[in-house]
Structure formats: structure tokens, C-alpha cells
Amino acid sequence: MGTAMITYKSSSLTENQKYLDDYIDGIAIPYDDFLEEHILNSAIFSIFFKGEHIGFFGKNEKMLTIFFVRDAYFYKANEVFAEIKTQFDIHEAFVPTTDIGFLSVVLEKYESIAIQALHFTATNAMVRPAEFPREHFRIANEHDVQAVEQLAGDFLDKYPERIKHQQIYVLEENGELIGLGVMIGNVIMRNCVGTGMFTKDSRRGEGVGRSIILHLKAIVHEQGKIPVPGCWYYNTNSRKTLESAGYISKSKLLRFQF
Numbered sequence: 112m113g114t115a116m117i118t119y120k121s122s123s124l125t126e127n128q129k130y131l132d133d134y135i136d137g138i139a140i141p142y143d144d145f146l147e148e149h150i151l152n153s154a155i156f157s158i159f160f161k162g163e164h165i166g167f168f169g170k171n172e173k174m175l176t177i178f179f180v181r182d183a184y185f186y187k188a189n190e191v192f193a194e195i196k197t198q199f200d201i202h203e204a205f206v207p208t209t210d211i212g213f214l215s216v217v218l219e220k221y222e223s224i225a226i227q228a229l230h231f232t233a234t235n236a237m238v239r240p241a242e243f244p245r246e247h248f249r250i251a252n253e254h255d256v257q258a259v260e261q262l263a264g265d266f267l268d269k270y271p272e273r274i275k276h277q278q279i280y281v282l283e284e285n286g287e288l289i290g291l292g293v294m295i296g297n298v299i300m301r302n303c304v305g306t307g308m309f310t311k312d313s314r315r316g317e318g319v320g321r322s323i324i325l326h327l328k329a330i331v332h333e334q335g336k337i338p339v340p341g342c343w344y345y346n347t348n349s350r351k352t353l354e355s356a357g358y359i360s361k362s363k364l365l366r367f368q369f
Contacts, residue, residue, distance in 0.1 A: 117191055119198075122157040124150075124299075127167040127179075134179040135301060140209040140362040142230045143341035144295040144305030149205060150176045151298060156199075158191060160184055168195060175204040178213045185212065192216045202369055209362040217367050226344040227366040231358035233328060233338060238357045241325040242318030243282055243289075248326045251279040251291070258288050266309045267293065280330075282323055289314045292323040294331065297339065304331045306340045308352070320349070324356040 124131055153169030153176045165187070166180035175195070180188040195201060206213050207230065251259055251274045259279060260270050273279050273293075280292035290310045297303040308323040324340065331338040340358060342349035350360070 116161055117187070117194060118159045118162075119156045119195075120159065121154065122167065123155050124167075124169075127155065127157055130164075130166055130179055130181060131299075133181065134177070134210075135299065137212060138207070138209050138300070140207075140230060140232055141297070141300040141303045141337065141339050142207045142209065142362065142364065143228075143339045144297055145228060145341055146176070146205055146207060146364055147297055147299050147305075149174070153177065160187055160191075166191075170199055170201060173200055173202045175201050178204075178216065180212070188212070188216050189219060193220075196369055204367045204369070206365045206367060207362055208365060214365075221367045221369055223368045225366045226363050228341050228343055228364040229350060229360040230362040230364065231340045231342075231353050231360050232362075234357050234359055236357045238325075238355065241322035243284065243322040245326055245329070247284060248280055248282050248292070248323070250277050251281045255279075255281055255288070259291060262288055262311055263291055263309045280323070280327070282319060282326075290319040290323050292327045294327060300339065302335075303337045303339045304334070306331065306338045307342075308349075315348075320352045321356050324353060324358075328356065 149171050150169050153171040155167060155169045157164055158166040158168065158180065165184040168175060169177040178192065180191060204217055206217050208214060253274060256271050256274055267273060278293060278295055281288055282290040290308060293307040295305040297305055306327040308320045310319040328338045340353055342353065
């Protein structure tokens with residue numbers, strides 16, 4: 112598929128590992144598991160120019176989720192991108208602002224742009240201690256499934272599976288489940304762990320979410336890894352919680368429409 116000089120081949124991230132490594136090296140600020148999930152659920156295609164493997168891209172239905180062309184052939188990136196949009200019926204793209212190559216191409220021609228989410232990184236800023244101590248925070252087990260589902264509802268999916276894989280933590284007070292934390296190991300962003308939290312409605316404003324974020328950050332650091340929380344752009348409360356826990360957002364996930 113493609114023109115005589117530019118062609119595409121159905122492949123996988125593994126088949127593009129060398130260029131995936133180059134792509135990762137170019138991401139200055141890691142993104143969380145939300146974008147990774149979209150990429151991992153995408154159909155991956157290798158890009159060839161005159162038979163030479165020059166990059167790859169991923170599409171999830173009509174959305175482009177990842178796009179990479181090696182520097183030696185980046186002068187062809189706009190042409191390749193325009194052709195991909197036409198041949199693969201692409202109408203949208205998720206682009207993290209930290210991916211300057213993809214961003215530079217998409218910015219040249221689009222119909223609309225919106226901020227989808229914020230990516231956060233930890234700082235060395237001194238912050239006040241967690242309002243709820245670490246000893247009240249633990250990994251959820253199979254006996255917690257019903258209580259976790261009742262607390263969080265559609266905040267997540269596959270609760271039994273996530274609990275089995277130790278992705279969910281719970282914060283308790285006097286036997287009451289007042290919040291939960293989420294830790295999901297990143298696949299693409301090396302040595303990173305996506306983190307998140309959910310607070311019981313009746314306990315909001317007490318530092319529950321902030322305590323969870325601080326405890327998750329400590330746990331991830333103890334594992335020698337990097338915590339990468341994120342939140343929906345319009346979730347002001349989550350943003351304030353993360354910032355109060357010493358995180359800042361210098362990268363955003365953009366949603367382009369063509």
C-alpha cells in the first residue's frame with residue numbers, strides 16, 4: 112500500500128524496535144498509560160521510502176496515535192503524513208506536546224485542536240506530609256473487589272483483573288474504604304509507572320486523594336521507577352491535588368482533528 116516511492120507494511124512495535132527506541136529517546140517528558148493504551152491497541156505500520164525502512168505509525172480506527180520518521184528522512188515527513196491521512200482514512204490524532212517531531216508535522220495543517228489531558232512530573236519541592244498515614248494504605252486483595260467496585264464505579268474497568276495484578280491500592284480509615292490508588296506499569300515509556308487516584312465523594316476536601324498520590328509516588332520511587340500521573344484537562348480538582356503533592360505539568364496531550 113502507498114505510492115511507488117512511499118509504501119507501508121502492516122507490522123508491530125516489535126518489528127519497529129530500533130525506531131521505537133529512537134522515538135522514546137526523543138520524548139523529553141514521559142506520558143502516562145492513557146496514551147500508551149491507545150498506542151498498544153493500534154494497528155502498526157512500517158513506513159518505507161524507495162524500499163528503505165524510514166519509520167512507523169499507529170492507527171486506532173480513524174485516529175493516529177503514534178508517528179515517527181527517522182531524522183535522515185524527516186524532510187519527507189509532511190508528505191508521508193498527508194498520504195497516510197488519505198490512504199488510511201485518518202480524521203484525528205493524539206499528539207503529546209513532548210513529541211516534537213509528530214507535533215511539528217501535525218501543526219502544519221489541521222481543522223481543530225483541543226487539550227485532552229495533562230502529563231505531570233515530580234519535582235523536588237518540599238510539600239506538607241500526607242494527611243492520611245502510609246499504614247492506612249495497602250494493596251487491594253480479592254476480598255476488596257465488591258467494595259472497590261461500589262466505591263469507584265466506572266472510574267476503571269476490570270476491577271478483579273486489576274486487583275489480581277496488584278494495580279489497585281486502597282486507603283482506609285476505621286475500616287471504611289475512603290479512596291483508591293492505581294499503579295499501571297508503562298510499556299513504552301521506560302522505567303515509568305502511571306499513577307492515579309479516586310476519592311469517596313463524602314470525603315473530598317480532606318486530603319484523601321493527595322495522600323494517595325504521595326503514597327503512590329513513594330512506592331514507585333522505592334521500586335526505582337518514575338511515577339507519571341495524568342488527568343483530564345478539565346479536571347481542575349485532580350490538577351490541584353497533583354500540584355499540591357509536588358507535581359508540575361509541562362506536557363499536554365493534544366487532540367487534533369483533520
